[in-house]
Amino acid sequence: MDSPLLQTYISQLQGQLLDDLCTSVPALTELYQYYVRLQSKRLRPRLILLMAQATNGLGSAWSKKQCLPGPLQVEENDCSLNQSGLANVILPEQLRLAEVIEMIHVATLMHDDVIDESPLRRGAPSAPAQFGNKQSILGGDALLARALMLSASLGVPEVVTNVASVLSTLVEGELLQAQDTMTPVKQTSDDESRKPGSSDWDSYLKKTYMKTASLFSRALSCTVILGGATESDPLRDIASEFGSQLGMAFQIVDDILDFEGGEAMGKPVTADLHLGLATAPVLFALEENDEMQQLVDRRFQEPGDVQRATMIVKSTNALPRAGAVARAYAQKAHDALAPLPASPAKVALQCLAMGVIARDH
Amino acid sequence: MDSPLLQTYISQLQGQLLDDLCTSVPALTELYQYYVRLQSKRLRPRLILLMAQATNGLGSAWSKKQCLPGPLQVEENDCSLNQSGLANVILPEQLRLAEVIEMIHVATLMHDDVIDESPLRRGAPSAPAQFGNKQSILGGDALLARALMLSASLGVPEVVTNVASVLSTLVEGELLQAQDTMTPVKQTSDDESRKPGSSDWDSYLKKTYMKTASLFSRALSCTVILGGATESDPLRDIASEFGSQLGMAFQIVDDILDFEGGEAMGKPVTADLHLGLATAPVLFALEENDEMQQLVDRRFQEPGDVQRATMIVKSTNALPRAGAVARAYAQKAHDALAPLPASPAKVALQCLAMGVIARDH
Numbered sequence: 057m058d059s060p061l062l063q064t065y066i067s068q069l070q071g072q073l074l075d076d077l078c079t080s081v082p083a084l085t086e087l088y089q090y091y092v093r094l095q096s097k098r099l100r101p102r103l104i105l106l107m108a109q110a111t112n113g114l115g116s117a118w119s120k121k122q123c124l125p126g127p128l129q130v131e132e133n134d135c136s137l138n139q140s141g142l143a144n145v146i147l148p149e150q151l152r153l154a155e156v157i158e159m160i161h162v163a164t165l166m167h168d169d170v171i172d173e174s175p176l177r178r179g180a181p182s183a184p185a186q187f188g189n190k191q192s193i194l195g196g197d198a199l200l201a202r203a204l205m206l207s208a209s210l211g212v213p214e215v216v217t218n219v220a221s222v223l224s225t226l227v228e229g230e231l232l233q234a235q236d237t238m239t240p241v242k243q244t245s246d247d248e249s250r251k252p253g254s255s256d257w258d259s260y261l262k263k264t265y266m267k268t269a270s271l272f273s274r275a276l277s278c279t280v281i282l283g284g285a286t287e288s289d290p291l292r293d294i295a296s297e298f299g300s301q302l303g304m305a306f307q308i309v310d311d312i313l314d315f316e317g318g319e320a321m322g323k324p325v326t327a328d329l330h331l332g333l334a335t336a337p338v339l340f341a342l343e344e345n346d347e348m349q350q351l352v353d354r355r356f357q358e359p360g361d362v363q364r365a366t367m368i369v370k371s372t373n374a375l376p377r378a379g380a381v382a383r384a385y386a387q388k389a390h391d392a393l394a395p396l397p398a399s400p401a402k403v404a405l406q407c408l409a410m411g412v413i414a415r416d417h
Numbered sequence: 418m419d420s421p422l423l424q425t426y427i428s429q430l431q432g433q434l435l436d437d438l439c440t441s442v443p444a445l446t447e448l449y450q451y452y453v454r455l456q457s458k459r460l461r462p463r464l465i466l467l468m469a470q471a472t473n474g475l476g477s478a479w480s481k482k483q484c485l486p487g488p489l490q491v492e493e494n495d496c497s498l499n500q501s502g503l504a505n506v507i508l509p510e511q512l513r514l515a516e517v518i519e520m521i522h523v524a525t526l527m528h529d530d531v532i533d534e535s536p537l538r539r540g541a542p543s544a545p546a547q548f549g550n551k552q553s554i555l556g557g558d559a560l561l562a563r564a565l566m567l568s569a570s571l572g573v574p575e576v577v578t579n580v581a582s583v584l585s586t587l588v589e590g591e592l593l594q595a596q597d598t599m600t601p602v603k604q605t606s607d608d609e610s611r612k613p614g615s616s617d618w619d620s621y622l623k624k625t626y627m628k629t630a631s632l633f634s635r636a637l638s639c640t641v642i643l644g645g646a647t648e649s650d651p652l653r654d655i656a657s658e659f660g661s662q663l664g665m666a667f668q669i670v671d672d673i674l675d676f677e678g679g680e681a682m683g684k685p686v687t688a689d690l691h692l693g694l695a696t697a698p699v700l701f702a703l704e705e706n707d708e709m710q711q712l713v714d715r716r717f718q719e720p721g722d723v724q725r726a727t728m729i730v731k732s733t734n735a736l737p738r739a740g741a742v743a744r745a746y747a748q749k750a751h752d753a754l755a756p757l758p759a760s761p762a763k764v765a766l767q768c769l770a771m772g773v774i775a776r777d778h
Contacts, residue, residue: 083596084589167558171551190532193554194592197528197561201585204565208577216569216577224562228445231555235444 058102059400061144065105065151066098072155076206077199087187087195088202091162094178099306100161100275101154103299103408107279108150109401110393111291114283144401149210149282156207157275160223163199166192168230172331215278222274229266233333236263256339261304268310269303294395298405301389306412308382311335313415315369329362336381338365340374379413386413419463420761422505426466426512427459433516437567438560448548448556449563452523455539460667461522461636462515464660464769468640469511470762471754472652475644505762510571510643517568518636521584524560527553529591533692576639583635590627594694597624617700622665629671630664651756659753659766666746667773672696673739674776676730690723697742699726701735740774747774 058066070092077088168174169182170192176182183192200223207219236259276299277292285291314328315337328335332355334342342348351365369375389409396402419427431453438449529535530543531553537543544553561584568580597620637660638653646652675689676698689696693716695703703709712726730736750770757763 079589081593081596084592087592164558167554171554190595191592193528193532194588194595197525197557197588198585198592200558200561201581201588204581205578205585208569208574208581211574213569213572213574213577216574217566220562220565220569224559224566227555227558227562228440231445231448231552231559232442234551234555235442 059144059404062102062105062109062404065146066102069098069101069105069151069154069158072151073158076155076202077159084198087183087191088198090183090186090195091165091177092158094180096178098158100157100271103272103302103405104150104154104157104275104279105146106401106405106408107276107295107298108146108283109144110396110399110405111280111285111295112145112147112150112283114285114291114397147282149212150279152206152210153215153275153278153282156203156219157222157271159199159203159206160219160226161271163196163203164223164226164230166196166199170196171230171234172327174327210282212282215281218274218278218281222271225266225270225274226268229263229268229270232259232266233263236333256334256342260335260339264304264307265300268307269300272299272303272306273297275299290395294392297392298389298409301385301392302409302412305382305385305389305409308336308378308385309413309415312337312375312378312382315366315375326362326366329356329365332356336378337369337374340377341365341369341372344372344374382413386410420505420765423463423466423470423765426507427462430459430462430466430512430515430519433512434519437516437563438520445559448544448552449559451544451547451556452526452538453519455541457539459519461518461633464633464663464766465511465515465518465636465640466507467762467766467769468637468656468659469507469644470505471757471760471766472641472646472656473506473508473511473644475646475652475758508643510573511640513567513571514576514636514639514643517564517580518583518632520560520564520567521580521587522632524557524564525584525587525591527557527560531557532595533688535688571643573643576642579635579639579642583632586627586631586635587629590624590629590631593620593627594624597694617695617703621696621700625665625668625672626661629668630661633660633664633667634658636660655753655756659750659770662746662750662753663770663773666743666750666770669697669739669743669746670774670776673698673736673743676727676736687723687727690717690726693717697739698730698735701738702726702730702733705733705735743774747771 073092074089077085077092079085079088165177166183169177170184170189173184174182175185180186183195187195204216204220207216210216273296276295280289280291280295283291285295311328314326314335329338334352338348338352342352345368348365348368351361351368354361356362356365386409390406393402393406434453435450438446438453440446440449526538527544530538531545531550534545535543536546541547544556548556565577565580568577571577634657637656641650641652641656644652646656672689675687675696690699695713699709699713703713706729709726709729712722712729715722717723717726747770751767754763754767
């Protein structure tokens with residue numbers, strides 16, 4: 057449950073997003089704002105805002121920073137340079153960062169939905185279903201461009217570089233995954249290759265980091281940089297480590313939900329299998345059921361393969377085992393915050409980390 | 418004909434582009450480098466490098482800048498702080514800018530080829546024909562991300578903002594054009610609406626500026642900013658005006674060549690008509706042939722429309738008249754450089770401007 061103050065920030069963020077995606081052409085505005093207007097947990101912005109609340113005032117360069125003006129002036133009394141009193145303050149630059157990261161996330165969703173030919177997004181028609189592929193490709197590009205313009209407006213070169221790297225790594229992760237679905241699986245007689253630590257797992261975990269965790273990690277690192285954490289400040293490692301572990305947990309849970317979710321949740325089921333992807337549940341099922349290997353080898357492309365693979369995953373311990381891996385990452389995220397002083401935002405971040413593994417959509 | 422020094426810079430640029438698009442995964446490197454390896458005039462980098470040569474040493478903040486080290490040390494004797502002797506010097510930041518702008522250009526070509534389903538690019542299979550749509554969409558995103566990382570590495574926030582704006586405006590121009598091909602043409606009885614200055618022309622010229630001229634203008638403006646032109650320096654307006662006028666000339670010639678080029682040049686003919694677009698030649702033909710209006714109104718979508726429209730354009734004075742408009746823009750570009758002191762680079766830029774209207778591919 058968000059604090060009333062966080063709710064205010066999230067509303068302010070939504071307003072900023074809509075404002076910054078407004079154009080003089082109504083049809084373009086509709087396209088740019090389309091995914092931002094859909095219901096969303098706003099996980100990435102929420103993490104950034106909470107991390108700001110949990111760490112602002114602790115960084116070495118804090119005293120140079122200004123607090124957020126405008127609608128939040130009611131919080132002015134939190135805005136002293138007293139460290140412990142600063143726990144709730146979010147800098148305007150950090151709110152802008154949350155906006156930038158959400159815009160990049162939404163832009164990549166738009167391109168993903170073209171690539172995967174997804175008819176639905178968050179229970180509504182996907183952008184390509186609503187506007188066509190051409191508009192969705194260009195719309196995604198426009199969102200990326202606007203996100204990068206906004207990040208440049210922060211005037212902190214390190215943050216711009218990080219934001220551009222977020223995009224680069226994320227796309228490279230998607231590309232590696234795409235390559236993977238096109239090249240045949242390497243045949244191997246070595247059982248080790250089917251266990252965590254093996255090359256299948258290495259490759260899966262690497263792509264998971266690139267696709268999802270890297271964005272969480274860098275975004276949170278930027279949050280504390282904007283909060284005044286200088287290069288040697290341990291806050292940077294804490295924020296980055298928390299983001300990285302949480303991102304891994306989040307993506308693995310996403311891969312589990314691909315087997316458990318339903319059309320009603322706004323996503324088609326077993327989308328990954330249809331794409332030929334072997335995620336954590338499949339990698340665990342491989343260890344328990346010999347039939348799975350041939351399905352993986354042919355990328356679930358023959359009639360009935362997806363249904364058969366789903367059945368195998370559900371009849372083995374694959375899903376609980378994948379859940380345990382996600383839980384271990386979430387726990388590491390939780391523990392990464394231990395060095396931070398106690399604050400409601402720290403607790404909220406830790407709850408959020410543990411909550412990721414309990415989510416059902 | 419390039420000077421030997423410019424040729425050296427262009428080779429250096431090509432090397433940098435290939436280096437910066439190298440990854441640890443050969444298949445990704447092949448995708449990223451694919452369009453950079455195709456034959457190209459490298460118009461945008463060439464303009465940037467020549468503008469650097471024509472203006473470096475003139476800007477107010479010049480004395481703070483460093484000259485390009487490395488393979489070009491043979492030019493060291495040009496590298497004094499004597500203004501007139503600096504005409505050939507290009508800063509490493511300006512070479513990097515040329516790289517960034519070419520990368521963005523190539524990224525948008527990749528997305529365009531997916532959108533337009535183009536089988537060919539510069540006479541070779543297009544990226545989507547070679548790698549598929551998925552790889553080409555993600556590949557374009559990856560190129561954009563790398564371009565923006567490189568621009569951030571310049572450490573000049575104004576340049577990063579400009580580079581991101583280039584992308585934003587360019588994509589918005591494409592989107593406006595895409596919208597245009599989907600909404601029916603406004604019927605009008607007002608003859609004025611069919612002449613330059615009318616709303617059809619306004620819309621065409623605005624999209625031409627956004628799609629092409631804006632990139633030329635901002636890229637050249639960034640060139641002199643990196644060369645030390647401070648905010649009030651008239652060099653900024655000169656560079657930006659030259660780019661803007663040249664970009665208009667270039668795009669209009671492109672639209673003319675769409676009627677005159679051939680498959681042999683590596684482009685399909687009348688691609689614009691197939692997309693339903695009324696460019697300068699069509700807008701002029703409208704004034705001379707009443708039949709054209711109905712073809713425009715139905716976006717050349719009925720069988721035989723494209724052939725009929727092509728015939729009308731070729732049988733009227735539309736192409737020479739569009740050529741005259743392009744020539745006028747090129748002349749304005751030429752004249753915009755008048756205030757610059759005489760130099761081989763200035764002459765080369767002016768020749769390049771006038772050469773744009775004589776190009777045949």
